[in-house]
Amino acid sequence: MKSKLRIVQYSLTGCEGCAISxxxxxxxxxxxxxxxxxxxxxxxxxxxxxxxxxxxxxxxxTEEDAKIIRDLRRYCRYIVALGTCACxxxxxxxxxxxxxxxAVRVVYGGVIPGVPHTTRVEPVTSIIDVDFIIPGCPxxxxxxxxxxxxxxxxxxxxxxxEPVCYECKVQGFECVITKGLVCLGPITRGGCKxxxxxxxxxxxxxxxxxxxxRFDVLLDAVRNxxxxxNAICEKLMIFLNKMxxxxxxxxxx
Amino acid sequence: MSRLSNVVIREHLIPRxxxxxxxxxxxxxxxxxxLNVEFxxxxxxxxxxxxxxxxxxxEVPLIVSRIxxxxxxxxxxxxxxALENAMGVEVHDDINLLREIILALNTIESNLLHxxxxxxxxxxEVQTINEISPKVKKLLIECFKxxxxxxxxxxxxxxxxxxxxxxxxxxxxxxxxIEKARYLIEAMYKKSHVLIELLRSYKEKYLVxxxxxxxxxxxxxxxxxxxxNGDVVIDSRIKIPSNTxxxxxxxxxxxxxxxKTCLLYGTNPYMVGSLAxxxxxxxxxxxxxxxxxxxxxxxxxxxxxxxxxxxxxLEVLNLIYMLxxxxxxxxxxxxxxxxxxxxxxxIGVVEAPRGTLYHSYVCNDYGRVLSVDIVTPTVQNIADxxxxxxxxxxxxxxxxxxxxxxxxxxxxxxxxYDPCISCSVHVIRIR
Numbered sequence: 001m002k003s004k005l006r007i008v009q010y011s012l013t014g015c016e017g018c019a020i021s022x023x024x025x026x027x028x029x030x031x032x033x034x035x036x037x038x039x040x041x042x043x044x045x046x047x048x049x050x051x052x053x054x055x056x057x058x059x060x061x062t063e064e065d066a067k068i069i070r071d072l073r074r075y076c077r078y079i080v081a082l083g084t085c086a087c088x089x090x091x092x093x094x095x096x097x098x099x100x101x102x103a104v105r106v107v108y109g110g111v112i113p114g115v116p117h118t119t120r121v122e123p124v125t126s127i128i129d130v131d132f133i134i135p136g137c138p139x140x141x142x143x144x145x146x147x148x149x150x151x152x153x154x155x156x157x158x159x160x161x162e163p164v165c166y167e168c169k170v171q172g173f174e175c176v177i178t179k180g181l182v183c184l185g186p187i188t189r190g191g192c193k194x195x196x197x198x199x200x201x202x203x204x205x206x207x208x209x210x211x212x213x214r215f216d217v218l219l220d221a222v223r224n225x226x227x228x229x230n231a232i233c234e235k236l237m238i239f240l241n242k243m244x245x246x247x248x249x250x251x252x253x
Numbered sequence: 254m255s256r257l258s259n260v261v262i263r264e265h266l267i268p269r270x271x272x273x274x275x276x277x278x279x280x281x282x283x284x285x286x287x288l289n290v291e292f293x294x295x296x297x298x299x300x301x302x303x304x305x306x307x308x309x310x311x312e313v314p315l316i317v318s319r320i321x322x323x324x325x326x327x328x329x330x331x332x333x334x335a336l337e338n339a340m341g342v343e344v345h346d347d348i349n350l351l352r353e354i355i356l357a358l359n360t361i362e363s364n365l366l367h368x369x370x371x372x373x374x375x376x377x378e379v380q381t382i383n384e385i386s387p388k389v390k391k392l393l394i395e396c397f398k399x400x401x402x403x404x405x406x407x408x409x410x411x412x413x414x415x416x417x418x419x420x421x422x423x424x425x426x427x428x429x430x431i432e433k434a435r436y437l438i439e440a441m442y443k444k445s446h447v448l449i450e451l452l453r454s455y456k457e458k459y460l461v462x463x464x465x466x467x468x469x470x471x472x473x474x475x476x477x478x479x480x481x482n483g484d485v486v487i488d489s490r491i492k493i494p495s496n497t498x499x500x501x502x503x504x505x506x507x508x509x510x511x512x513k514t515c516l517l518y519g520t521n522p523y524m525v526g527s528l529a530x531x532x533x534x535x536x537x538x539x540x541x542x543x544x545x546x547x548x549x550x551x552x553x554x555x556x557x558x559x560x561x562x563x564x565x566x567l568e569v570l571n572l573i574y575m576l577x578x579x580x581x582x583x584x585x586x587x588x589x590x591x592x593x594x595x596x597x598x599x600i601g602v603v604e605a606p607r608g609t610l611y612h613s614y615v616c617n618d619y620g621r622v623l624s625v626d627i628v629t630p631t632v633q634n635i636a637d638x639x640x641x642x643x644x645x646x647x648x649x650x651x652x653x654x655x656x657x658x659x660x661x662x663x664x665x666x667x668x669x670y671d672p673c674i675s676c677s678v679h680v681i682r683i684r
Contacts, residue, residue: 012297013273013299014299014322014675015325015675016272016675017321017322017416019322021322024404041268042269042370043370043381045380045381046266046268061299062296065297091304091316091319095300095301095304098303098306103300103303104298104300115297117297138322196412196418199418199419199427200419200425200426201315201418238312238316
């Protein structure tokens with residue numbers, strides 16, 4: 001009888017939506033008997049333990065966050081970054097269009113509460129070696145479930161590689177860019193069934209870049225509709241602010 | 254007085270709550286007095302009030318949903334309402350009805366997470382639900398299934414059960430057919446009797462006597478239980494129109510915490526959340542629920558914070574009954590109104606799962622947000638949590654000084670309020 005998969009669930013700074021989603025999956029009937037959650041503050045086990053896998057959500061924002069993920073890298077054989085904040089910085093980094101000191105001064109009036117912060121928001125992926133990423137804000141529950149099952153069965157877990165445009169085409173959705181909306185679908189990793197477009201909102205890029213992001217398609221489509229590149233830049237800030245500068249789009253800010 | 258008799262009880266990272274928080278209690282053991290109690294939020298600052306500056310109004314609800322992974326829907330809806338008020342936009346009643354349905358589902362989901370996973374181990378003085386007796390664990394699993402059903406319905410209506418995809422000022426960008434949702438709500442109703450069993454367990458095993466009178470603040474309507482419209486009510490008696498309530502709540506920063514605390518009239522701790530709602534709305538609970546209260550001999554209204562999980566279960570029952578009625582022949586005539594951008598200031602008030610939530614925005618003629626002020630339920634409960642701890646620990650140390658017992662007592666009190674720490678880290682504006 002194969003031994004149970006030992007998992008540490010840890011949340012850094014964030015909304016903990018991914019953590020709740022993970023716990024929903026780990027406690028589900030089909031999975032619960034194959035896993036042993038050895039550490040999870042939400043479930044009542046605060047102490048970190050050695051484990052097969054640490055599944056981490058949120059970003060590094062406090063000094064304690066930075067210390068804990070280094071401990072987890074030592075204690076656990078595999079590290080999984082769960083959710084856009086852990087993989088890419090996500091919406092945690094949206095506020096970085098203002099420098100940390102300015103933001104705190106303008107908004108807290110200069111009084112900094114006594115919890116040491118890092119000046120930059122960092123995804124887990126830029127601080128420690130990460131073995132798997134599961135992006136999304138939040139990731140689809142089926143993504144998380146498929147990942148856990150593939151680990152239990154010893155199979156390879158693959159993220160979808162095609163852009164979100166593929167998801168829209170397969171479902172026969174009319175392209176929202178042709179209707180004048182800024183949609184990051186051409187450059188964003190699919191696998192989400194174009195959920196946002198299905199619900200009437202263009203893609204904001206929460207799953208990160210596709211394997212071969214089509215910036216050219218996006219810029220052409222946007223220009224043909226009389227929009228300017230700053231409209232794309234603004235959209236990119238929401239989930240992809242950390243990578244925006246490296247995209248070389250000549251954003252004005 | 255010798256300092257040597259001062260004892261500190263503290264815990265870093267309280268287990269079984271959402272988010273990162275610690276507590277610090279200092280007692281004078283010789284004179285048996287509690288000297289200081291602090292409930293400290295140690296979650297990092299994500300600075301959402303900076304993040305949404307200059308964003309387009311139609312993006313803001315989905316951005317602020319990311320403040321919290323449990324009550325994201327409440328933030329999104331509150332934000333949409335506040336922005337509508339700022340721009341002078343009126344929406345069709347059906348839109349607000351759907352919003353209230355979503356808030357009800359969000360509350361059911363959140364309350365049931367709390368009572369099945371977070372506080373249930375406290376019934377047996379164990380650390381996790383795995384250590385609970387098989388009989389009660391089976392009951393918890395059945396109650397958890399109701400939570401999963403509520404989550405599925407949220408996923409159908411909003412695209413996602415954690416962060417909605419279709420909430421905007423003016424209403425909803427898209428609404429699916431409600432047929433499948435209706436079927437799932439009926440399933441919730443059919444299972445709901447297990448919640449009465451859970452109430453019984455909580456009454457027998459969880460309740461600790463702690464009488465402390467506080468002030469109870471929530472939305473209220475005279476004709477039915479409400480999560481979205483009505484007036485803000487204090488102690489069932491004092492009605493305050495939603496757009497003036499902010500004048501009654503005074504906030505201050507604390508140096509050891511990344512949150513702020515709120516005091517009513519600038520002086521009094523107060524409670525928001527399920528117990529405040531049930532207390533203030535006891536007479537408009539659905540009849541079947543009032544029968545349950547009578548049959549189980551529950552004291553409602555209650556001034557005992559340990560009644561909060563029981564109030565959460567009662568509320569879930571009440572909301573399931575209401576949802577079933579409303580969804581029976583639900584026809585949404587309009588899901589979105591169009592509007593013109595217009596500068597203005599507006600406030601939105603909703604009942605999020607943990608209590609009354611306020612968002613207010615200033616926006617300009619170009620549909621951009623210039624500033625925001627958010628007061629979350631947990632921030633409003635911090636002072637009340639500290640008062641409850643002080644009174645409970647004072648009672649405890651008058652009998653004996655056992656540091657382990659005191660620590661467990663503090664944990665239990667914090668947990669019973671169901672604090673949402675991610676929500677409570679946010680900034681104040683300089684006045």
